[in-house]
Amino acid sequence: MQPNLFDSLHQQPAKFGYLEELNEVQRAAVETTEGPVMIIAGPGSGKTRVLTYRIAHLINTGKAPWNILSLTFTNKAAREMQERITAIAGTEASGKLWMGTFHAIFARILRIEAATLGYPVNFSVYDAEDTKSLLKTIISELNLNPDYYKPNVAYNRISNAKNNLITPAMYAKSDDIRLTDAAANLPRMPDIYTRYANRCRQAGAMDFDDLLLNTYHLLYQHPDIAQKYQHRFKYLLVDEFQDTNSAQYAIIKKLAEPHRCICVVGDDAQSIYAFRGATIENILNFQRDYPEAAVFKLEQNYRSTRKIVEVANRVIAANNRQINKSIWTQNDDGHNIQLLNAASDTEEARMVVDSIYIDRLRLHFKNEDFAILYRTNAQSRAFEEELRRKGIAYRVYGGVSFYQRKEVKDLMAYLRLTVNPHDEEALRRIINYPTRGIGNTTVGKIAAMANQEQVSLWTVITTPALRTQLPKAAQESVGGFAKMMLYFADLLQRKNAYELAQIIGSQTGLLKELSEDKTVEGISRYENLQELLNSIKEFIDEKLAETPQEPNTLPDASLGAYLQGVSLLTDLDSDDDESGKVKLMTVHTAKGLEFPCVYVVGLEEGLFPSMMASKNVQELEEERRLFYVAVTRAKQKLHLSMAACRYRYGELQYSTPSRFIDEVASVHMETVGAKPKPGGFGNSGAYQGFKDSNSGITDNARRIKEQQLKQQRNTPPPQLPPNFKPSDTSKLQGGEAVIHQRFGQGKVVSIDGVGDKRLAVILFDTEGEKRIVLKFAQLMIVKE
DNA sequence: CCCAGCCTGGTTTTT
């Protein structure tokens, strides 16, 4: 095992003490600061440590921190790294590093260079919802058959093209693409793409992929600008290199052109983002583009027990396409891998939570040591319910984030439109919300004119010659709306982001409307808006306290800067208190994280691996890598779990054990809670499944499921803790509930969750009609 | 133009 930082500080000159913490390969990777470097790093091999120390080492050997650009995959990874560097090199230096996700860093560059590309400084960033909504508009404008032309499909195709640096013009010219589109009954895709790109430009908006594509164009078409950033970023570091796409690689290659000090860290076995355009080819390309590159392989695993490492190797051995490498460890054997085998999804949840209970007791794990990892977000629900029932605090990562809530997006749309009036999606969203008599017909007319004149919707409503072509009544309401927005834009000069947001909230009637809504939904929506306002205030305070990144620059605390930052935040980034909570997330989200005790759940054929991925070998192999990522998150204890049947779309469906279990079942595996049946279920011999060799499922499983449903109906609802006072925001024992202040005391009558949106509610019955609602953590409230 | 209430379609992962 590696000595810790504290020990080594006592033995070494403090400045380079960190080098003593590294093994030979790691140390070489850290000390090779000049020239191209590729680090192939297996899971748990100290990758983050190497990256961190490498940066610290660069600083300690006299390189200027603002000459270092470090690209990570998540904001969280960037933040953690920054903290660790601060610990070694001090705040002074670490604050000046350029560190963040590709998207965040490029957005910052694009903001600075917007004028060159013909974009406004405060360009909008369209999220997936905005993008799909715009595509939908375009599809209907082109009068295309909605049976074939679906916003989702169009989005994927366009996104794919952009990730491969294909512009609309190139798209229209490519024979390959024409054939694929024709085969899918989508011959008009080139028109959609062209129109989409024009509309974004007109709206001064970029989607996620544009942040990469436009950076690419910026650097490749403007040598002076490229030179400026090449000069600034003398040392490049790229984390999770296996998950970069063509656009990202082209950009970093350009940045590294003159100095070639580029260090990429990755693991082909953990490439799980091919669906987003990531390509392992980049690893090969790197060796071709930088033949002089020093290559380091980190194969020793410091994270997991030997048994876990062995299972992991077994998982990946089933793949054909891979770089030859196997991870090994000196760690103890550790616990056996436990295979949980349940009759249904609810029983699966029950078994997992029971197991958490037991491990907490016997092995002294804490709540925060556990992670439940699943393939799809929708799977979280059963586990949430069970955790709540058993009174274990939890936090779900991913899924619908705060910034995707309707009311939050509404206010955000006003803010966006204030800083960038041409933002079409923001305008459409709120031009008639709250209602001011501008219906679909009117908006349609405005859009038609905008199309004809090749201008934005905002230009139409603010240009007298165009506006007067609308019906009289519409002219008036539209004029009022424009006047209001102009007023807000004017305030932008004199008010800070927080003040302005508050003014907008009250003047548009948005806050008022929600505060008057005394239904449970209304109250929580109102609170969410308050929370949004608070987050803006926090942003400003934080920004103003920050040390500027480079000499002679000022922190950007404008509304535009806020909006841009927020648009790239994910749910993983909220600085929620994580202590004392079991963590629930998808395997994708878990990438780069580690947990003492991991449950990989829903291991059924068609779910994990996803049924979407069973079409070809490449996709199946990616699923296997995903499974590899999942099992290698575990430090001490690993559980694999599956259910014989589960509910989908309200119907009972039977499932068969995942082939992945078959592939690893012979290694250190013990079955827990299985109910061996006469005649023998399953076919691997190492576990007892519920699979029947012919029909796929036994009647017994069905019977168990039905009994369970009955029992569930008879389970008493959660009870209030003793001495509970509804007047304060006390914590309810049953899972992180906060009592809403406004209501009197009552009795819990029901508890409800709504799908993968994870909306949860407890209803109280007080005298007769009146009902109370408990709000779970930050989750919201729905129906009665 | 707005709202409530029925009906239908969707089945993956995310910056």
Added chain:
DNA sequence: CCAGGCTGGG
């Protein structure tokens, strides 16, 4: 099962 679209009455 659930969300978003569509319809028909105010």
